[in-house]
Amino acid sequence: MQSAAPSARQDPISRDIVLIGGGHSHVAVLRRFAMRPEPGVRLTLVCRDTHTPYSGMLPGYVAGHYDFDAVHIDLRRLAQAAGARFVRDEATGIDRQAHRVTFAHRPPLPYDKLSINIGSTPWVGQVAGAEDHAVAVKPIRAFRERWHELLTRLAERPAEKSAPLRLAVVGGGAGGVELMLAMQYRLRHELSSQGRDPDALQCALFTQSAEVLPTHNRRVRARFTRLLKARGVELHLNCQITRVEAGRLIDAQGQAFETDETVWVTQAGGAAWLEGTGLALNEQGFIRVNDYLQTISDPDIFAAGDIASQDGRPREKAGVFAVRQGRPLADNLRASLLDRSLSAYRPQRQWLALISSGDRYAVASRGLLSWAGAWLWRWKDRIDRRFMARFNELPAMTEKAPSQTGSRVPLDRDEQTQAISALAMRCGGCGAKVGASVLSRALAELTPIEHAEVLVGLADPDDAAVVRVPPGKAMVHSIDFFRAFIDDPYVFGQVAAHHALGDIFAMGAEAQTAMAVATVPPGLEAKVEDTLRQMMTGAVEVLDAAGCQLVGGHTGEGQELALGFAVNGLIDDLPERPMRKNGLRPGDALILTKPLGTGTLFAAQAQLAARGRWIDAALDSMCRSNRAGASCLQEHGARACTDVTGFGLLGHLVEMTRPSGVDAELRLSALPLLDGAEATVAAGIVSSLQPSNVRLRRAIRDQAGWRDHPRYGLLFDPQTAGGLLAGVAADRAEACLADLKALGYAEAAIIGRVVAADEDITDDPAPIRLHE
Template identity: 70%
Template sequence: MQQPDSPVLRDIVLVGGGHSHVGVLKRFAMRPEPGVRLTLICRDTHTPYSGMLPGYIAGHYTFDDVHIDLRRLAEFAGARFLGDEAVGIDHAGQKVLCRSRPPVPYDRLSINIGSTPRVGQVEGAGEHAVPVKPIHRFNNRWRTLLERVKLHPGTTRIAVVGGGAGGVELLLAMQYRLRKELAAQGRNPEELVFQLLTRSTRILPTHNARVRAYFERVLNRRGIAIHTSTEVTSVDVGRLCCDRGQWHAADEIVWVTDAGGAAWLRDTHLALDEEGFILVDANLRSVSDPNIFAAGDIANQVDYPREKAGVFAVRQGRPLADNLRAAVIGRPLKPYRPQTRWLALISTGDRHAVASRGALFLAGDWVWRWKDWIDRRFMAKFNELPGMKESTNGKPDSASRVTLNDEESAQAISALAMRCGGCGAKVGASVLSRALSTLTPTPRDEVLVGLHAPDDAAVVRVPPGKALVHSVDFFRAFIDDPYVFGKVAANHALGDIFAMGAEAQTATAVATVPQGLEAKVEDTVFQMMSGALEVLNEADCSLVGGHTGEGRELALGFAVNGLIEADGDTALRKGGMRPGDVLILTKPIGTGTLFAAHARLAARGRWIDAALTSMCQSNRLAAQCLREHGATACTDLTGFGLLGHLIEMTRPSNVDAELDLAALPLLEGAEETVAAGILSSLQPANVRLRRALRDQARWVDHPRYPLLFDPQTAGGLLASVPAGHATDCLNALRALGYTRATIIGRVYEASKALEPIALTSSVIGQAVLDS
C-alpha cells in the first residue's frame, strides 16, 4: 500500500468508474496534490470502454482489450479503491452510503456512474429483457447466449429495442459474431433471426440522412427486420407486445433505450431533471450542493444540454479533475463548454465503420482501422502504466495548498512536526472513543471487564474445564482499503486459534494509524475496526480492548484467546500426522506474489479481488469440518509458506510427506506473477527451507516450485486426514463454501532420507478420490 507523503487533509471521493473518473485518476497520478486523498468507490474492478464494446461483442477484442483495470489505475494514482456500490448520500454528514461497508466521508464528491436503462417503465421488461447497462450483467448474459447458440441447434430469434447508434451497432456486432460461430460449426447462419424495434420514425435519428440511409441498406442486406414507429408496451416470455396490438416473437431481447439516472439518486437532496440525471452548472458542480460534482451520462449540464455520448464523458475528465483540485485548495473553478458537434465512428460489426459528424459521411474498412487506432490509443493511456516510483526521503514533494480552518491548521502542523514517542504517540482518547462508539463487540458471559466497562485492562474468566489458547499476529496494511484490511487482519489472527481446534473467546487489538487531521484518523480507525469487528463477532470472539498509536504506516494486529478442553485431547496439534493420511489444503495459495505484483502495478485487478475474497473467508467452519472428519494434525498457512508449515508438521510427527505440485490450488494470476519473477520480500528467507526437499534440483524449474515458498496472509488450513475419510471431508468442505479445497499430498513412514519432503506432479488428489 502506498503511504502518503503528507498527512491527509482533504478527501475527494469518486463514485463510479466511468470515463470521466478514469481521466481524473490519471490526471492526479501525473500531478498529485499534497494533502489530498482520492478514493474510488466502484462495484466493478474492470470498467468497459463503451467505444470498444461492439468490437468485443463481435469478437475483434478480448475482455482485457476493452476494459480499464480500475484497481490498478487507482494504485497508480495513489487512490484508495473500495469495491462497493453507492446507495445514498448523507449530505449533512458529507458521507457516501454504501451497500456493504461503512459510510465513506468526503470533502468533495464526484459522481460518474453512467445511465441506467429504465426497463421498469415497460411491463415485463425487467424480467424478460436484458438491458445493455450495467455492462457487466449484459456481458454475463451475452456469454450465456453465445454458448447456448453454439450448443443448441435450431432457430434463435433475437430482438434489440432501441434504434440509436448504440442499438444498431450492438445488433450488427451480435449478428456478425453469432453467424461466424455457426459457420465455424458448419451450421446454417440463417438459424438466427434478428430484428430491430424503435419508437422513432427512423433509425439513428440524431445523424444525417446519408448515415441513416447507409445503415438501413446494411441492415436490409443482412436480413435484419426494422420496425420503426413501434412502441414496445410489454414484454412476455418469448415475445414483445407493441402499441398497435402487434407482437413480435423473440427468444432474447436486448434493451438499449429509455436510459435514466440511478434510482438511489432520487432519495438524495440533489437536483435532478425529469429523467433522474444530476443537474450541474458549467463547472460540472451540482446546482443544489456545492460539494458535489457529476460528469458523463449521469450529469445534465443545464447551460449546455447535449445528448448522451461517450465523447463528452471522456472530455470532461480533465476539467472535472481541475475543478475538484481547485475546490479543495480554494481556487476559482473554470467552466467547461462542450462542443456542439462531435465525430461518431459507428461500426457495422465486420471491421467496417462509418464516420458521422454533422453533414459528414465517410464509410469503409479504413474508417474501422482509424477507429481501432483511436480506441487502442485511448485505452493505452490507462492500462499501459509506468512502474511505481520508490519514495526516497519520505518527505512531501511540496507544501500542501489545501485551505484549512484555524483548528485544522494547528492539527496539520502537529502532524507534520516531529512527533512524541512513548505514550505521546497514542491516538487521542476522544478520537478513539468517537471512532469506536458505534461499534458493538459480541458479548460473552466470561468477559467481566471489557469495552462495555473500560478499565486499565480486561478481565476474563476461564470457564470450568477449559484451558486457554493464546496467539498473536500483527502486520502492516498491504491494501489501501482499511475496512477490508481490518477483515483480513482479524481472519489472519483467528487462524491459529481455529487450527488448534479451539473456540475463539476474546481479542485485544494493537493498531498504528498514520498522523493527520483528527477526522481523518478517526475515520481510518472506524473503517478498520468495523471490518475487524465483523469478523470477530461472526466468530463469537469478543473484542475486549486494545491500543492505537501513531505511525507512518497503517498496521493492525490482535492478541487472541481461545478456549479448549482442559485435558487437551481435543486440540489439533501439528505433530499428529500418521502414515497413510492425505494432506488437504482448504484455500488456494499465492497471496505473497500477487500483492508484490499489485504494488508494482503488475497484477490484474480481478486477481486481487479473488485473493481478497479468499483472505476474507474465515477458517472457522473449515476447522470444524476437518475435526469432524478425523483430522490428525492441522495448521494455518501464513508467513512461512506451504513448505515451511508442512515441515513444522512432519518433524514433530516423525513422518515424511509428498506434495503434488500439479494438485496445488492457486489463486488466479499467481502462476503468472511468479513466472514474471515477482516475489514477496519474505520469499528469500523461506527459500532457505529448500534443504528439506528431496531431489530438489529436479524441481527447481517447475513453474509452481516458487509457490512452495510464497508467504500467505489469512491463508487456508493444511490438515492431515485419514485417506478413508478424504472424499467425505472434501465434499463437506466444498459444501461449506471452501470450493478450492484440494488433496495436495500424502503422509508416509519416516524414511532414511535426510529430506522429509518429496515432490511429484501427478494430480495425486484425483487418484485418492478415484480409489
C-alpha cells in the same frame, strides 16, 4: 522524550475527494492527479466493478475483435498509480449534511468534495416484464455475463437441433444498432465454426422512432438502414414494446414477436438511489449541473458523463463528452479545494461519431457529413487503442517523497495546528498514543458482541479486560500483527481479523475474546478518526461473526497503518484429540482449503504488475473464514491441522511432518492457485519474505530437478489469511472435500498424501517428495 526520526514523512491528508463510479470522466481525473498530485489531497474511487469498459470498444469486444483486457480499464491499478484509494463497493446514498457517502454493507465514507460519474441506467422497469425477461446493456457487467451465458448455451446446443435462435434488440439508436450488428456477427461466426448453418440465427431490431439512428444525419440513417436489411435484420420501426414475456415481445397494438434473447438498449435514466440525495434532478433522473460541472444543489458535489445534465446545454449521451469532461472536472475539483476560481466546460455542438458495423468496417458521422469504409474501422481501432494505453500502460511505482512546498489546501486554525503537529517530530513512548477523544469517537459506533464470561471489557474504563474461563475449558492463545498491504482500511481490518483467528480455528478451538493493537499514521484528527473507524468496523464484523468479543486494545501512531490481534480461544479441557501439527499418520490425505498466491500477487500489485481482478479474487479468498472449514475437518476426523500463513505451504508442511515423524508427497498439479499467481511468479515477482522461506528447499527430495517447474516457487509463497492444511484419513478424504466445497471452499483440494518416513535413504533424506 522524542522518537527517532522517521525514514520518510508524507504530507498529512487534509482533504478527501471521493469519486463515485469508474466512468470515462473519473479515469481522466485519476490520470490528471497522477500526473500532478496535490499535496494533502487524497482521492478515493468507489466502484462496484474493478474493470470498467471503454464504451467505444464494447461492440468490438462483443463481436470478438478484442479480448477482455483490451477493452477494460483496470481501475484498481489506475487508482494505485494515482496514489488514490480504491473501494470496491456500490454507493447507496449521500448524507450531504454529514458529508458522507453511504453503503449497504460497510461504514460511510467521508468526503470534502464529491464527484459522481456512474453513467445511465436503463429503465427496464417501465415496461411490464422487461426486468424479468430482457437483459439491459447496462450495467455492462450484467450484460457481459448474460452474453457469455448465451455463447455457452449456443456451444452446448445439440448439433441436430434445427430450431432457430431468435435475437431481439429493443432500441434503434447508435448503441442498439452497433450492438445488434456486433452480436449478429459473433453469433454467425460461432455457428459457422461449429459446422452449423449461420442462417439459423434470426435477428430483429425494434424502435419506436420512424428511422434508426434518429439523431444522426440522413446519409448515416440510410447507410445503416440498407446495411441492416442486407444483413437480414428485421426492422420494426414505429414499434413501441409495451410488454415482455418469456420468449416474446408485445407491442402497443398487441402484436407478438417470438424471441429467445432480448437486449434492452433504450429508455435510460439516473440511478434510483439519487432520488434520496436531495440533489436537483431532471425528468429522466439525471443530476443537474452548471457549466463548472457542479450540481446546482450543492457546490461540494460534482457530476459528469451520462449521469450529468448540464443546464442550458442539452446534449446526446455520448462517450465523447464524458472523456472531454475529465480535464475540466479534475481542474475544478482541485480549484474548489484551493478556493480558486473554476473553469467553465462548454460542450461542442458537433462531434465525430465512428459507428462500427459488426465486422471491421465503420461509418463516420459528424453533422451533415458521413464517410464509410474499412479504413475508418482501422483508424478508429488505432484511436481506441491509443486511448486505452493512457490508462493501462502504467509505469512501475516509485516511493513518493513528501512535497517540498507542502499542502496548498486552506485550513482553519485548529486544522493548521494539527497539520503542523503531524509533520513535526512525533513523541515516542506513551506520547505516541492516539488521542483519547479521537479514539473514543472512532470506536463509538462499534457494537461488538458480548459474552457473559467477559466481566470487564471494551465498554469499561479499566486498563485491562477480565474474562472468566468456563468450567471444563482450556484457553488457546495466539497473536498476529502486520502492516497494511491494501489502501482500503475497512477490508484491511477484515483480513487482519481473519488472519489472527486462523491459528485458533486450526487447533479446533472456538474464538472467545480479542485484544487489538493498531498503528495509524498521524494527521488531522478527522482523517485519523475515520481511518480507525473504517479499519475497526471491518475487524469487528469478522470477530463478531466468529463469536469473538473485542475486549480492548492499544492504538498508537506510526508511519504506516498496521493492525493485529491477540486472540483467546476455548477448547475442551484435555480433549481426546485436539488438532495439532504433530498428528499426521502415513496414509492420510493432505487437504488444503484455500488457494495459494497472496504473497506474489500483492508483491506484484506494489509494482502495478497485477490485474485488479486477481487482487479482487485474492481479497475474497482472504476474507473467507476458516471457522467452518476447521469444523468440517474435525467432523471428518482430521488429526493434524495448521493454517498456511507466512512460512508458505512448504514451511508449514515441514512443521507438521517433523514432529509427526513422517514424510509427505505433494502433487504440484493439484495445488489450488489464485488467478495470476503462476504468472507473477514466472515474472520473478515474489514477496520480500520468500527468500527466507526458500531456505527450506533442502526439505524437498531432489529439489534441483523441480526448480524450473512453474509452480515450484509457490511452495514458498507466504500467505496472509491463508487456508487450512490438514491430514485426513484416506477413506474419508473425498467426503471431506465434498463437504468443504459445499461450505463455500470452492478451491479446496487434496494436494498429496502422508507416507512413512524413509529411513533407509541416506543420500537425500529430505521428507517432502514432489510429483507432477
